[in-house]
Amino acid sequence: MRYLIILVLVIGNSCVDPEIDEIFDWPFYPAHKFKTYNGFVEIYNGKQTIHYIFMESINNPENKPLIIQFGGGPGCSSLAGLISGIGPYVRIWGSDKMELTENPYSLHKLGNVLYLDIPAGVGYSELHDDNYQWSDTNTGLDSYEIIKAWLHAFQQFKAREIWLSGVSYSGMYIPCVAEVIINKNKQFPDDKINLKGIMVGNGVLVNEDEFIFKWNREYLVKRNFFDLVTSNVMQVSCTKHPNSASCQRALEREKIVRKNLNPYNVYGYCYGDSSIYHKINSALYGDVEDYSCIDDGILNNYFNNPEVKQKLKIPEDKRWESCNIDIFMNYKRDKHSHVLMKFLFDNNIRILQYSGNADDIISVDYTYASLKLIDGLKQISRKPFANYQTQQMAGWIVEYNFLTFYIIRSAGHMVPTDQRANTYQMYEDFINRE
Incomplete structure (x- = not known):
């Protein structure tokens, strides 16, 4: 009887099925060899239905880590990163049409990338709980349950190194998720999530x-x-x-x-x-x-296109928005992520923070001021770095005892969109560090 109850709970918490969720004709993509998936993860017995997109690495997926990509906001979809920043094919910036071109600096060359639209209500994700409070604490707890459920379905990635990645308000999401993973790993050592590190661009650290x-x-x-x-x-x-x-x-x-x-x-x-x-x-x-x-209107048109929905097996009446204003306005900001940095470091989590030096949404001055508030943080070095191919100056690397901070030259809030080659080099160098 006990086994039956556990089995029912597992089934009730995840409707992920790799065989059903695999997509063989990705909308507007040319022919490609890497596998792609689109589906939903149910948690809390259907109170939340979280949309995910998963794309295996372009090269050697069996040897690459799992990178989990979050959106910003709070309340914005991670799929903006897929289409505009780090995906294998990205929109042509400035065009008034959805035109996709190959991205030679895709994060998908460095890992298998899982896009999660959290919290519930973002993008195609749904919330079926009238008493739910959107908050940093709940986002951390919910994301842990989502990741666990997804890994239960995609067993081949359960032991892989995992990196949490994102920009903007992900600076809050990601450390909160990492904190929960660390604590749950200690509580359930036989069911560990193999978290290696976090990578946050132009992220919120002081939540005021x-x-x-x-x-x-x-x-x-x-x-x-x-x-x-x-x-x-x-x-x-x-x-x-x-x-x-x-x-x-x-x-x-x-x-x-x-x-x-x-x-x-x-x-x-x-x-x-x-x-x-x-x-x-x-x-x-x-x-x-x-x-x-x-202009997120182009993204809204893309993910609400009937042909796109049909190929992704999304119900025709499901409406997609790049950002959910209800979540933004009603989200409870109940944490500061800068206070979590030492805790993450002490638990062997590698930390990358990076900023575009042309951003005025979350400016580099704000990030410096936030880092100064981290207890015990000490700067070790600051040096410029050049792009390997062009030998042009790409930015600066500031090494601290707890984390690494990259400043990417001539990039704004969407660093992977503005400076693809330099961002890719940063990711590659940081992920491959010994």
């Missing part, structure tokens, strides 16, 4: 909007986006007297500067925007109509 805004403003001040008087007022008056008339005038000038600035890449240009950030920042800044410049 005021802290982010302060250091993003400092980022623009240091790079001369404001006149000298405005910069001095921001650094002095706004720090000591944020409600003063002089500070308020400086903040009005800031709005004017930001009005025509692409915060995802301050040295890049805008291609229009239909994303969640546009809606949110329009609400925050009022008169700023084009505050952000990432």
Whole structure:
């Protein structure tokens, strides 16, 4: 009887079936040899149905680690990374059509990549629990259950080294998931998840909007986006007297500067925007109509295309959005991830943080300020690095006792999209370190 109960629980918590979930005609992909899968993982007896996409490595999948890719937000899909950043075929940036081209610097060359749309409600994922609270704590716990259920179905990857990867609000998701994995591994040593490390780009570490805004403003001040008087007022008056008339005038000038600035890449240009950030920042800044410049509308059209849904075996009435604004607005930010870095390091988890130096969503100044708050963190070295092929300067490597921090030159918030070759080199060097 006990065996029967356990069996029912296992079946009730996972509807993953590699044979059923394999896709033989991936939408808009040319002929390819690597295997691809699309399906759902059920946890908590169907209260959450989490969408996943899995693609085996382009080369030698049997010898490569498992890389689990998370989205940002909170509330945004990991599939933006598949289509725009790290996938084997990626959209042509700036085109008003969904055109895919081969990505010679795909993360899929370094590992087998599993894309998870968490928390429940993101992308095609569904939530069937009226009492559920989206939060950092629950995202960590739920993701552990999802990963366990997926590995139960894909047994050949259970013993593989696992890396957690993502950008932006993944800086919160990933350390929270890693914390749960470490604790559960200690609790259930016979059912370990072989977590090797985490890789986070332009990630949230201090989970406070005021802290982010302060250091993003400092980022623009240091790079001369404001006149000298405005910069001095921001650094002095706004720090000591944020409600003063002089500070308020400086903040009005800031709005004017930001009005025509692409915060995802301050040295890049805008291609229009239909994303969640546009809606949110329009609400925050009022008169700023084009505050952000990432056009997620093309992704929305792609994943809502009837032909795409049919090939992925997605029900026709299921609606996909790149970001779920309900999750964003109702998400409980109940943790800071910078306080988890020492815990992860002490438990033999390798940590890569990286930033594009043209990002004003989660700026490099914000990341530096966040890292300084990590108890016991000490800088060992800081040096530039060059691209192996071109010998052009690619950025800087800052080594700490707990982690490695890469700064990628001429990249914005979407580092793998802006600097594919340099990002690939960073991933390869870090994953293959002894």
